[in-house]
Amino acid sequence: MGKTLIMFPLIFVVSLLMMINGTLALPSFKSILIFGDSFLDTGNNNYIPTIARANFPPYGQDFPNHVATGRFSNGLLMSDMLASALGIKDLVPPFLNPNLPDAELTKGVCFASAASGYDNLTMALAGAIPVSKQLEYFEKYLEKLKVVVGEDEANGIVNGSLTVIFSGSNDMILSPRRLQLGPEAFGDFILDRVQDFIKAAYAKGIRNILVAGIPMDTMGYNQKLVNLLSRLQASLPGTKLVYADLQYAFSSSYLTAHANGITELQVPCCPLCIPAGGIACPNPDNFFRWDVIHPTQAAYKIIIKYLIDNSIPKFA
Template sequence: MVAALVVPLLVGLLAVAAAPAPASAARAFFVFGDSLVDNGNNNYLITTARADAPPYGIDYPTHQATGRFSNGLNIPDIISEHLGAEPALPYLSPELRGDKLLVGANFASAGVGILNDTGVQFVNIIRIGDQLQYFREYQRKLRALVGEEQAKRIVNGALVLITLGGNDFVNNYYLVPMSVRSRQYAIQDYVPFIISEYRKILSRLYELGARRVIVTGTGPLGCVPAELALHSRRGECAAELTRAVDLYNPQLVNMVRGLNRVIGADVFVTANTNRMNFDYISNPQNYGFTNVQVACCGQGPYNGIGLCTAASNVCDDREAFAFWDAFHPTEKANRIVVGQFMHGSTEYMHPMNLSTILAVDDEERRL
């Protein structure tokens, strides 16, 4: 759920095809956030924010939906490949027990935001405070399995991904004209407010033992098919949402850097997902896309109206489309983004990319 320098096609392809890091195969992986990283928690809840029916899913020919808001793998799945590990199961999955706990857990829930009133229309979702509470509960289960000392080592040594913020704009501030939050705050005041709330969330995550956390920025919200359908006449990105993103992302980076200074270590790493996504949106031919405006699955202008369902228009060539549905990227786009997570310069990952993190942490474990 958005840049000037464009990564050459060759570099992009090399990043996408990069081999997983086998040295980190035993490292646990925890995921927090919204639909961009939810791998099935909401499918155990009574909510409209679900992706458990075709055409969603990895194995589309057999119509086996997997709960990802994508035509295939999402960002956590692809990161797990690079870790040399199986994907962490959704926390609500009954299969998350025994040795599966050692892999980690995905606590993300589609529709949530930084604020508790974000996504209220979806009713029954796992708000971020509840995700953190589930993380505490997970650690109790882990301690029962491996003992307190080993459980602490697993949590402290884990990689953590958190993705929040997009819904606080599209499913809160800009959800309806004259929303409660837009009457309460001008956008230039709303952004510092949610940034300050996000700082509390990250601080709590650190208190709960997270020591390597990738914090993603907000992507090009004004350029997604849903917003083009509502606001665009000739395919131009929605100006208000683009302005909001341009305010939010730099303040997020500054907040994270300040938090690291207080801690005295680079616990939190920022991912410039706005730029990562905008690279292929602004130069689709460099990445093999023929369509970066229309969703593969949907209806209405740009296929950006409503949900992706079995009754929707569905494109024939998913490799040619950057967006799967009204808000979410295709697996191909997700792989481009994770390629930058792994190998991107400090313009994309600050203060270091994921390959560097894995190498540094592996070296520290050997000392």
């Protein structure tokens, strides 16, 4: 069992690095801190009362030892892939795991929650953890980290970390506030919440933040986000705020999917996985979509390659 857990991530990171066209001189970070939704949640929802869970088969069928960890895919998520590609750690554990070893804290954890958003009303009835609450868990993480390594080293780890926030998609689809305000005003409301997150993270010592746009933007939200990040970076000394173009990452991944062995772009491998599980296809590596919402591990691998090639170098 131990050998499998070790070998799978190492093989995977080698394949990731081989895909980066020889560009191996990536920025160095002390740890990784993950915020957001189901694209990045490595299992926090397992430990809260919510219907948004993926801790049952066939989720995780291609994860080491075929464990359904709460990741919304057949295997690894972008959280794990990015941490591996940067040489930080192979798997990013959920912070809410009550059995989380202290040793995991120094290299980073995940605070993301599936079905969450920047708006506290997004999926509130489902019990997801909004981004504002995820920041509160980060504060608890920081206090624990200070106990483990001391205050100065803890602050240094946070200051030298890569913080990743992928959120907003659920807000645009599920928040009742969108109907109240209208699409454009609601987009501005979400941008205010993004600004709140960045300023609060900055106040806690975070300096390097990768902020994702939304994959399906029809109202100019992503360009407004780019402009906001530029203004905030100018007003917050020492920050590096980098935009992750998820919309282009997803669309370009569709275009290159066939070249990477993915032959089915529309039909999910496991169409009934949401909400209660189902029978998955026998060849998920040939599918772009795992369930009706989330990509397969194979698709995530293509998407993360784009971000590694085009977003991460901007932190250098």
